[in-house]
Amino acid sequence: MEFRAPDEHRAEERGWRVVSAAYDARTPVRRPQRVRAAVMVAAVAAIAAIGVTPPGRAVVHRVRAAIGVANADRALYSLPTGGRVLAGGWVVNADGSTRRLGDYDESSWSPFGRYVVAAKGDRLVALTANGDVRWQLGRPVVGLPRWGGTQTDTRIAYFSGQRLHVVAGDGTGDRDLGLMARVAPAWRPGSPFTLAYADRHGRVWVVRTDTGRAVFHTQPGRQPRKLLWLGDRLVVVGPTWIETYAGADHVDVTRGRFVDAAVVGGRLAVLSTHRVTLDGRTLFSTTGRLGQIVASPDGRWLLVTWPEADQWLFVPVHGGRVRAVGNIARQLDGTFAVDGWTS
């Protein structure tokens, strides 16, 4: 009789969801230069031929949109406002200068931006913002590190494989909370050790990690994409829903197609596949597929990634021109995803 491993079929289905999502999200390989040039020439010729009639302008917009925001800066000369952006093992400063912390896949700022926690393979590493390693832990398949807490006492939540861990900010007292859904946990601001995370049944738990006490949990359901806190309200973002909880009370649900969300200036900015909205108002839209959204620390800008165009877009919250920066992956040695923006 052929050997079968435990839970084989369900593991296969879970694995397919993860692998197919990665396959759908992967950045297409850049075409060779000569082909890319041909595409650009065709695009320019098409734009010139169309002229400036209203229907022509709509087509021009669509062509531009398909290849990214036109007139994008060719390099990241500066951030539109202060602070530092974290992307994998890179820190991008407000003046556009960059510092490489190391070869890391994912990272997270500490609550006040003095430190970074980063993951690479089987290592969880805590560093200063200058890249000096403070401590590291060896754990299998480390990912989704998130740093929370107060100025004097912090905690880091992270995944080792499918197991959620919490460790003190100095690397001590590592606790295994068990098998969970591999969704980034979210520390509640202003409540130092309160953590939201999703289990494998689609329930979202809010737990005091210092005492082990569960504050509340949601009903089982589909796996969320993202968890975040809007003040003291928990926001659960799924592919087709956004639910808001005030304590255990389910206060709001929004339907649509959602990719990401961020809290900016005390409000929820939502990223759908093709648009950015804030309080229902569209700030930016495109025919391209957008990737992530991150808020600036001063609440005036949203950083939106556009993987297919290799662009970061800076969208002003209060209106104004969208700033686009191209060639991001080339400038950051292949890194593109954003892990945070701190002051």
Added chain:
Amino acid sequence: MERLYRAHWPRAYRAAYLVVHDSAGAEDIAQEAFLAAVRALDRFDRRRPFGPWLHRIVVNRAIDWARARALRAEVEAGDELVAPDMSSNGVPELVRRLAPLPPDQRAVIVLRHLLEYTPGEIAELLDLPRGTVNSRLRRGLDALRDDGVPGA
């Protein structure tokens, strides 16, 4: 991609499980291997067979995982707040017999007798001298034979 995945997942997951003897770890390892495949898809030489390439990643990661687990110290989990582990409680005979072997011996036995690679192919997959593969196979099978596994 799905065709590739469905064709190769079962053996990748089983191989990982036999090496690490942990269903969650095996699932992570198999997923990671396929994610590595997705990342490398555009660069992959399609004249090469996919299976050996995938199995190399699976087995190497499984060995590393098993060694890392042996080294790390884990504190007790807060079980009262955690959803129960839904993996099976059944432990087949083969898994129990393999469990006492070191990870690198388990790996070569899995590659030889589950995934049916020759010792030469195993040597290439794991980047080892052929003699090393043969001796690990022999020691592993001797240990299984001493344990009363028939036909080993």
